[in-house]
Amino acid sequence: AQTVTQSQPEMSVQEAETVTLSCTYDTSESDYYLFWYKQPPSRQMILVIRQEAYKQQNATENRFSVNFQKAAKSFSLKISDSQLGDAAMYFCAYMDMRFGAGTRLTVKP
Amino acid sequence: DADVTQTPRNRITKTGKRIMLECSQTKGHDRMYWYRQDPGLGLRLIYYSFDVKDINKGEISDGYSVSRQAQAKFSLSLESAIPNQTALYFCATSDYAYENEQFFGPGTRLTVL
Numbered sequence: 001a002q003t004v005t006q007s008q009p010e011m012s013v014q015e016a017e018t019v020t021l022s023c024t025y026d027t028s029e030s031d032y033y034l035f036w037y038k039q040p041p042s043r044q045m046i047l048v049i050r051q052e053a054y055k056q057q058n059a060t061e062n063r064f065s066v067n068f069q070k071a072a073k074s075f076s077l078k079i080s081d082s083q084l085g086d087a088a089m090y091f092c093a094y095m096d097m098r099f100g101a102g103t104r105l106t107v108k109p
Numbered sequence: 110d111a112d113v114t115q116t117p118r119n120r121i122t123k124t125g126k127r128i129m130l131e132c133s134q135t136k137g138h139d140r141m142y143w144y145r146q147d148p149g150l151g152l153r154l155i156y157y158s159f160d161v162k163d164i165n166k167g168e169i170s171d172g173y174s175v176s177r178q179a180q181a182k183f184s185l186s187l188e189s190a191i192p193n194q195t196a197l198y199f200c201a202t203s204d205y206a207y208e209n210e211q212f213f214g215p216g217t218r219l220t221v222l
């Protein structure tokens with residue numbers, strides 16, 4: 001069974017700085033999708049970014065980018081120029097049914 | 110209006126009571142899911158359905174049942190609620206055409222006393 005591991009329960013970043021959230025996964029499949037979701041205090045789950053495994057290029061969405069290392073089965077999320085509104089729980093997901101335990105990100109003003 | 114709705118948004122119940130959480134979607138997706146979220150454990154899959162006649166257990170289905178009444182409706186039942194079922198419950202939908210991206214409802218906060 002595929003598993004998703006987020007080894008950082010909590011992270012903290014200064015406003016305007018950069019932070020990287022880690023995620024590793026286990027799968028025997030060759031083609032799949034990976035996702036990062038954000039859950040702000042409102043508890044609504046929001047898609048941040050997706051990566052298709054067969055694409056070599058790392059996905060980017062404005063200040064959010066990923067470092068996808070397929071061989072290492074690693075999928076980290078980099079948030080640049082952190083803003084107060086980035087404070088939330090972040091979940092890494094493999095396809096549509098496997099989620100990591102989450103990382104709580106705090107942004108300090 | 111929200112694409113995926115859940116009712117109720119919050120519920121407090123007592124041990125042993127039967128409770129139903131309802132989910133409706135207007136996205137036209139075939140796939141629907143129920144998850145529970147607990148601190149430190151992330152989202153864990155309870156049940157999922159790929160179409161009206163397809164129901165599958167997830168990793169933590171014991172103590173839960175589901176009903177897919179229509180493409181747009183997927184209900185989760187706790188036949189006899191117990192305190193360790195206190196959690197945040199999410200319904201989600203997806204469509205293969207959207208690369209398995211999940212679209213979530215607003216969540217139901219359930220407390221079992």
